[in-house]
Amino acid sequence: MTPSQIRALRAEYPQSRARDFAQAHGLTEAALVAAYTGLHVTRIDARPLVLVPRLAALGDVMALTRNASAVHERRGVYDGFKGSETVGMVLGEEIDLRIFPAHWHSAFAVAEPDGDTVKCSLQVFDAHGEAVHKVVLKPESDVAAFDALVADLRLDDQAQEEPTSPAPAPEGAKADPARRDALLADWDRMTDTHQFFGLVKKHKANRLGAYRLAGAPHARMLELDAVTRALELSAEGGFPIMIFVGNRGCIQIHSGPVQKIVPMGTWINVLDPRFNLHLRSDHIAEVWLVEKPTRRGPAVSIEAFDAAGELILQMFPKRASEESPEGVDEWNAMARGLAGLMAEAAE
Template sequence: MLLSPDVIEQITHARTQHPKLRERDLAAAIGLSEAQLVAAEAGAAATRIIADPARLLPHVGQMGDVMALTRNESAVHERRGVYKNFHSGAHASMVLGDEIDLRIFPRHWVHGFAIRRETDQGVKRSLQVFDAAGDAVHKVHLGPDSDIAAFDAVVADLALPLDAPFEMVARAAPEGARIAEDRIDALRSEWAQLTDTHQFLAMVRKLKMNRLGANRAVGTAFARQLPVQAVSWALERSAEEALKIMIFVGNDGCIQIHSGPVKRIEPMGPWQNVLDPRFNLHLRADHIAEVWLVSKPTKRGPAISVEAFDAKGQLILQMFGKRAEADTDTSGWDRMAQGLAAEVAA
């Protein structure tokens, strides 16, 4: 048994009391991790599976059209498509499909479950992966056109015994903005010499800073603070102008990317939503504490992004103009994004 009878009883009671509460919110309400909530169903609706993406994602690629979900505390990124072009690596892996586009950090893929749950709408199947603290890293939800036999093959190939070790570790405290005051001149100099956005994190780590700290320290030549409403403005104007954009949402174990236009922007209470047929974004706009307009030099011209952070200094999402090898023109996005800063200055 993965959990004690008392904990299972607590979860069962909470489900009865709050039948419509989402799993993540239900777990938080009773002081457990989401992985523990799912583990309470092990041996019934849930089957424990090997979480290693090198073992798991080739199976997902056989499932056809599915919905990929990656989230953090403040944003949920949902993209329909087929998992294509999986590239495995010990420290970082990738899925590089036209619709499903992921950056994966395998050491955080710790607890895996295959879930088959009876609902009023029929059987719902999903694969769910959690980190060592029990927070969701990535989920795959099957739809009406998905290959059920491929889902069954995951269970047959990757199932773990019920008594396999299942341990939670304490969640790491979030790191706020980190600035090395004695290295700000070096930051400005090295930032100006970037030739690729992928060099950025290595640069700030070398200088003993992090993303938010670097944004705050580098100066207005490369980073300008915007109002917290700027993310909603950027989404709305991208829809109005039919701009092709990229939206990155991630956590320690997975970053999920949407590339293309956004069309239907629907605020709902504290949520700002994109509700398109193949892509949904659910953003807690009230969690946004800082927004930055960031410019990074590259060989193909500046990469301009809008970046949102929460009050703890955690990155919520990034937005860029869509750039591909055959189409490097991001002028529409660049003009719109820079216009956000111009409005503030005015």
């Protein structure tokens, strides 16, 4: 489909969300956005080392990171950027990101007319045309800084076509049963949760495969509604939590309380003033309670996966401070209680 054909078809479905429209018509979302280049879209430099340091000047914006099953939206300022060619971080008080530059393939500045206003955003895509990260300007944001960013980072190439390659097939759960004892021995020696990725790689497994292989007490399967229950109980308890949602190129983290949990059909939503989460509950195929040893005590997480074995989200407790376990004990008791409900149901 040519860019002009994409625009003509889009005009017939103006109310459809961009991702939904693209999927319904066999397009990538990047191809849809690129079709408007030279109209209300400008191609800009996608390199995080160039782009992300400029985002703080935009002021209060919304950061959006999603995968096929969850959308994570966080208001804040892009403070505290640190990065290299291989990894980057935004460590602001509200916006907290882990960035993987290899997957920041193309970026667009969008200034789309919307009645009497203009909706401004920055949208980054991977080589498969899937959205990696978006920055959405709000009424409080600095539009002059947005315009300056676009002028400075504008690329010479302003093509309306966006060639992409097919996304790799999901890996699915992977583990070697013969390595279970060695896996568990290394698991028990962990002192930091960040060691887990290297651990599973060492034993030729992946995250879900390791959980299935390890079993209790290291990893226990929960009911499919455990994420919803954890959100509801966290809201009732008022203790802060961390919610991670990511894709190939970015992981976005909410740290703080959740308050308003709203189911809408197949969606479970957190609708708070500075944080929104939209989760497709019908995509959840497995939920695990995972415990990893650390120097400060066990790190207890609730993690949801889809039917293909892809990670949808992770939830952890948030410490009130480095020294204080306040909030952690409440989360751990709640999460382990969910495992207890699963055990009772199995009896």
